[in-house]
Amino acid sequence: MFVEPAVEAVDALVERLKRRGWRLTAQRRVVAEVLAGEHVHLTADEVYGRARRRLPEISLATVYNTLNELVDMGEVLEIATGDGPKRYDPNTTVAHHHLHCVSCGALRDVNPEGADRLVLPPRQQHGFELLDVDIVFRGRCPRCRAGAVAAPAAAG
Ligand SMILES: [Zn+2]
Numbered sequence: 001m002f003v004e005p006a007v008e009a010v011d012a013l014v015e016r017l018k019r020r021g022w023r024l025t026a027q028r029r030v031v032a033e034v035l036a037g038e039h040v041h042l043t044a045d046e047v048y049g050r051a052r053r054r055l056p057e058i059s060l061a062t063v064y065n066t067l068n069e070l071v072d073m074g075e076v077l078e079i080a081t082g083d084g085p086k087r088y089d090p091n092t093t094v095a096h097h098h099l100h101c102v103s104c105g106a107l108r109d110v111n112p113e114g115a116d117r118l119v120l121p122p123r124q125q126h127g128f129e130l131l132d133v134d135i136v137f138r139g140r141c142p143r144c145r146a147g148a149v150a151a152p153a154a155a156g
């Protein structure tokens with residue numbers, strides 16, 4: 001099922017890119033729009049699949065290059081979740097945490113209650129300058145619970 005990206009999220013990312021003076025070609029724009037969908041973070045292959053439906057001539061290389069540029073600019077975060085492929089998170093301006101399906105690797109944004117009060121006592125900071133914290137809730141998504149998704153490829 002193809003879900004149209006949330007308008008606010010698209011604007012946020014595309015607007016940020018415009019403000020930076022990033023040259024917004026049709027291809028770059030499609031990648032940015034696809035990424036900003038629904039607070040679900042996609043793999044490069046998923047971004048490519050969705051981008052191609054809007055712009056059939058786009059290549060996988062262009063998608064990878066664009067994702068890497070966005071990551072280098074700090075406008076998109078790369079998120080590694082265990083053995084699976086990296087996922088791309090466009091929501092860099094609002095603090096949030098993640099819900100991860102251990103079966104299919106789906107990753108989405110969540111705002112858990114009580115997370116704002118999570119603190120690391122000074123004794124446990126070990127001299128680090130703390131920058132941020134990312135909480136990952138792990139479980140199985142509705143599709144995997146329903147048995148609708150094939151088992152993940154064996155690791156290693
Ligand atoms: Zn799943």
Ligand SMILES: [Zn+2]
Nearest residue numbers: 089091096109
């Ligand atoms: Zn996120």
